[in-house]
Amino acid sequence: MARSALLNVMVQAAFKAGKSLARDFGEVQNLQVSLKGPGDYVSQADRKAEKLIREELMKARPTYGFLGEESDEIIGTDGAHRWIVDPLDGTTNFLHGIPCFAISIALERNGEIVAAVVLNPATDELFTAERGGGAFLNDRRLRVAARKNLSDAVIGCGVPHLGRGNHGKFLIELRHVMGEVAGMRRLGSASLDLAYVAAGRFDGFWERDLAPWDLAAGILLIREAGGYATDLAGGSAMLDTGTVVAGNEYIHKALSEVVHRPVPTR
Ligand code: 2AM
Ligand code: CA
Ligand code: CA
Ligand code: CA
Structure with a gap:
């Protein structure tokens, strides 16, 4: 597997942040934690990791824009390129x-995701993809799962957070999906959920109310692993709508239909 120089920059930035997060994970009780909103926590670990990534990426490509969860956006002088970063997904x-x-x-x-890195520092699993070059878990080429039927499928989902999203709507979707699939899972890290679809661990996944930094890398991983990822209306506006449904060709279609199944009137 040959990585481009740019992907190597991204991998190195992820490893730096990963080391920092792994250190802080052992010292969680000593971290300063604050609330951004109801149930929405952020810690020193998130901010430190974003600073490391931002420094590393901006050093390598000073003209690119930068959108990260924990710092102000940089509008780059190079209008075509932008980094999209979640320094800690699953706080x-x-x-x-x-x-x-x-x-x-x-x-x-130019508005398309061309390179992606998702790193789980607790398991040393590094997911990477470049447009047209395939998706990888460490050195192994990834392919989405081949199961065609929802009744055989393990499906991941996100659960709306305290004070956010439409809890009633989610419960209806969940009930419909639960009634059709072999099993449901909820990891609590959207980028890993998407990486799991790319790796064939999850047959499908859907979630609403996400941010661009939760989605951008995972979407490319899935596409490069031969899967489908769209917004919940079937379009390509995942980053703008914050919604996603994913799987192989068959599961993506079937899951989209079940998530949209109308609510019974009696
Ligand atoms: P985070 O850990 O980077 O904030 C899980 O469904 C996804 O929702 C995660 O990717 C998580 O990203 C995000 N998330 C968790 N709690 C949240 C909250 N209270 N508000 C908004 N997003 C949240
Ligand atoms: Ca957060
Ligand atoms: Ca996130
Ligand atoms: Ca985050």
Whole structure:
């Protein structure tokens, strides 16, 4: 597997942040934690990781824009390129000592994601993709799962957070999906959920109310692993709508239909 120089920059930035997060994960009780909104926690670990990534990426490509969860956006002088970064995806897991969190770094060129890195520092799993070059878990080429029927499928989802999203609507979707699939999972890290679809661990996934930094890298991983990822209306506005449904050709279609199934009137 030959990585481009740009992808190597992204991988190195992710490893730096990963080391920092791994250190902080062992010292969670000593971290300063604050609330951004109801149930929406951020810690020193998130900010430190974003600073490391931002410095590393901006040093390599000073003219690119930068959109990250924990700092002000940089509008680059190079209008075509932008980094999209979540330094710690799964902060709630992290702060609860659950080793299921990731660093997500994507590169956008003229509005399209062209390179992606998702790193789980607790398992040393590095997911990478470049447009047209395939998706990889460490050195192994990835392919989405081949299952065609929802009744055989394990489906991941996100659960709306305290004070956010439409909880009633989600419960209806969940009930419909639960009634059709072999099993449901909820990791609490959207970028890992998407990486799991790319790796064939999850047959499908859907979630609403996400941010661009949760989605950008994972979407390219899935496409480069031969899968489908769209917004919930079937279009390509995932980053703008914050919605996503993903799977192989068959599961993507079937899951989209079940998520949209009308509510029974009696
Ligand atoms: P985060 O850990 O980077 O904030 C899980 O469904 C996804 O929602 C995660 O990617 C998580 O990203 C995000 N998330 C968790 N709690 C949230 C909250 N209270 N408000 C908004 N997003 C949240
Ligand atoms: Ca957050
Ligand atoms: Ca996130
Ligand atoms: Ca985050």
